[in-house]
Amino acid sequence: MRQKPYAKAAFRVNQPQDLGIALARAIRVSVSGRPGGVYLDLPANVLAATMEKDEALTTIVKVENPSPALLPCPKSVASAISLLAKAERPLVILGKGAAYSQADEQLREFIESAQIPFLPMSMAKGILEDTHPLSAATARSFALANADVVMLVGARLNWLLAHGKKGWAADTQFIQLDIEPQEIDSNRPIAVPVVGDIASSMQGMLAELKQNTFTTPLVWRDILNIHKQQNAQKMHEKLSTDTQPLNYFNALSAVRDVLRENQDIYLVNEGANTLDNARNIIDMYKPRRRLDCGTWGVMGIGMGYAIGASVTSGSPVVAIEGDSAFGFSGMEIETICRYNLPVTIVIFNNGGIYRGDGVDLSGAGAPSPTDLLHHARYDKLMDAFRGVGYNVTTTDELRHALTTGIQSRKPTIINVVIDPAAGTESGHITKLNPKQVAGN
Structure with missing residues (x-):
């Protein structure tokens, strides 16, 4: 069976004695790095096979540290903070990778410390509550079209973000925090790639922010709030x-x-x-x-x-x-x-x-x-x-x-x-x- 194109990995177990190690390998591959589904093929002869209980118990494998931390390059982290500090209209986009990382407190502390407006992708909603004053979701189109530096956190410039093209400024600079290096430069050039797991990357960003403190310009936050209020009023009329x-x-x-x-x-x-x-x-x-x-x-x-x-x-x-x-x-x-x-x-x-x-x-x-x-x-x-x-x-x-x-x-x-x-x-x-x- 040809499952490899549709899964992160595909393995076959040829004898029942290998079930333990095969499951351990499948779990490790599935949850390490960028998580993904793993296909494990069990032929009929393996499913029908029998083993002595004592022998079967010896094949059980405990998966140790299946998802180890992947630390980002400190130079990349410093470059990301430097670019954000120079930005006039910065924006953070939270993707489901940010939600998977469970780095909720680090993300909240970073966004609130630097006062950077943020947009959550659909399954990243709730990392910071949608009613948070820094949420730019109500002015999404305006924020995307006018941001000069965008930090993608576990988010990709795929079709849900128009591949970073339609509706975006041509000169927008991107910082991308991602655990998968192959996602970098996939649709737009990434000015600062920060490759590592989100939790470790945000820990590094917070440490660097404390050394090089900045606050998002008030004029950018104010103009976003104006557009948020206008759009909220239009939506209120529809809802009511x-x-x-x-x-x-x-x-x-x-x-x-x-x-x-x-x-x-x-x-x-x-x-x-x-x-x-x-x-x-x-x-x-x-x-x-x-x-x-x-x-x-x-x-x-x-x-x-x-x-x-x-x-x-x-x-x-x-x-x-x-x-x-x-x-x-x-x-x-x-x-x-x-x-x-x-x-x-x-x-x-x-x-x-x-x-x-x-x-x-x-x-x-x-x-x-x-x-x-x-x-x-x-x-x-x-x-x-x-x-x-x-x-x-x-x-x-x-x-x-x-x-x-x-x-x-x-x-x-x-x-x-x-x-x-x-x-x-x-x-x-x-x-x-x-x-x-x-x-x-």
Whole structure:
């Protein structure tokens, strides 16, 4: 089998005596350096083999220090601080690598000491709370277009950041903190690469900052705050407008209100409109509590993530799902109900993939492949598995159902009826919409 292109490494075990060392090697490769999945192939003859218990016990390997610290070059750290100190409009971008590193306190101390505005990528939300005064998320486009020095912390200049091109200044200088040297210079030249694990790199940055103290210019922070306030006002108008049927904004406003009072929950999020809008509207207050489709944009991760987060943490989980996205893994609600997991699933039902384009491709009155049944009652699925279901059409009903679902710790589905005309293919890539709906 040819798994190597799709995994960090791939190994085959040819005899049962090698299982211990093979597992140890797979664990070490998986968690050391840049973490990644490892494929371990067990042929049928190995799976069917038997061993004496005493012999099997001797093959067990304890993995010592599987993820050793990788220290950055001190010269690179000093260069990074020097460049930031000279910057007029610095910006820190936190990626999921920063979240994986669990260097939360070092990152907070560095950002607050130097007063540098920051932007979190989706799964880095909560390293510093989204409501932090230095968060530039509300003025994201302006910050990216005007920053003169950007420090990437466990983040890559991939498509989620337009490869560092469209929407960026041509003369922006980049500092990149990454554990993987092959990520450096991948799309834009990196002025200062700092290669090492994030925790060690931030320890070095903090030590250097104490020797060469600087503070981000107040004028840059002030202009960002002006743009943040302007954008927040525009968003407030959308969130506070009551409509019937509901749209994404007022429905997510109700969800946001409830989650603000339940900051310990784990949030799972997938969809197109549902993902884009929830990422912008729902604030996170704690690190590693938001799980979504990430860089690859893969649908179908929702219920698996929800189950995993619930089992490993014991905490309530809220999964905010588009109706199409839910369909990719929805029958895992049986597992959720079987184990009585405290998972509340909020399904934004606008009757379409994206929103449906209404195009009759057959010419015979058949529905479009992107149209779903708007009158579908996803909440009724819970009748089959003895969970709890709610069908909601107002923000008050949604707040009540979500609050009850979280507090009850019972498997719950909330079917949120959304206007079929709400949303486009994606709030951020509308150029891909069918011509019939583009710009609507």
